[in-house]
Structures are given as structure tokens and as C-alpha cells.
Amino acid sequence: MTFALAVTVGALFALGTFLLLRDDLVKVIWGVTLISQAANVYLITLGGVTEGTSNSVPILADHHEPFPVTTDPVVQALVLTAIVISFGMTAFALVLSYRAYQENETMDVTEWDQ
Template sequence: MSGYVLATTVGVLFALGTFLILRRDLLRVVWGITLYSQAANVYLMTMGGIAEAGFEVVPVLAHHGEGAPETTDPLVQALVLTAIVISFGMTAFALVLTFRVYEENATIDVSELGGGR
């Protein structure tokens, strides 16, 4: 059941990100790219495996041999955590650039920022 919920969540995030990227407002474009990043992170976490309620989540090297409980992949979790931090930094940078564009041009409408044409 949780696979369907996560698949729906990823689909909704990608759809909303696409909707925002296609807007004329530069701020909405930045938020759309941020939603794409979060959708990719949720997708990677889903593909890395989810521990079901009956399984014990333990570190990978805690038990060796047969009878060890199934675990989720910690590498995927570490990579997604790194991607979240990088995404946060890039979003902050994009928002500062958007503010700078607004200061220079008094608008954040993408169609009006077409290089002075």
C-alpha cells in the first residue's frame, strides 16, 4: 500500500513542479525547480527500499550470517540527505538571484526579461 502512496506523491510533486516551471513568474519557476528536486529525492528513497512494519531496521553490519533482518539501504539515505542540503543551498542562491533581477528590472515576469527586445 505504501508503494502506491509514494508513487502518487512523486507524480503529484513532478506535476506541480512542471506546472510551476511553465509560469511566467520567475519566483514560481524557482519553486518548481525545487519541487522537482524534492520529487527526485522521494523517488530515490522509494527505490532504495522501505522497511515494512514487521522488519527490524538495524545497521547493515550489526548482524552477520543467516537470519539477519532485512534492512533499508543506508547509501541511498546518505545520498538523498546530501542532495537535500545541496538543494537547499541552490534554492537560497536562486531566490537571491531572483531578488537581484527584481531590483535591476523592477519585474520578475520572464516574458519581460527577454534581453531588452
């Protein structure tokens, strides 16, 4: 499972970097979005999700047994906040790209007037 997550994070970073280097503004925005999502997957991977562990809430655990192993809730809250912020920034960047298209009549950044 760890290898699959590492490959997924690597592929997301690679595809995001590839899109970031394109001339089309929408592809650049998608590249930034993919890189931010790759960072979120990376943080969740580091948060302690492992196979074979119980992820139940410690309050509901049996009082005679030790508490089960749980994931770190701080990492989950951080990633949830990052997802919301990246969604807002993506929407804002798409609106800015539409405005740039209205001004320059093209989405190719190499054809814009200096």
C-alpha cells in the same frame, strides 16, 4: 504504501513541472525545488523501505538470529547530500531572483528587456 508513494512522486513532479512553466521567476524556482524533492522521494522509495521489515541496525541484532533486513544506507546518504545541495541552490536562486528584480523592477520574465 507503494501506490501512495507513486502518487506522491507523480504529484510532486506534475506540480513542479506546472510551476516551472510559469512566467513568475519565484514560481519557476519553486518548481525546480519541487522537482528536486520529488527526485529525492523517488530515490528513497527505491532504497528498499518496505512494510513489515525490521529496520534496526545489524550490529545491535541478536547473535543467534540472522541479521534483520535493513535499508540501503548509500541511498540515504545520497538523498541527504541532495537535500543539502538543493537547499543551497534554492537559496542562491532566490538571491539571484532578488537581484533580477532590482535590475528589472518586475518578477515577470516576459516583461524583462532583451
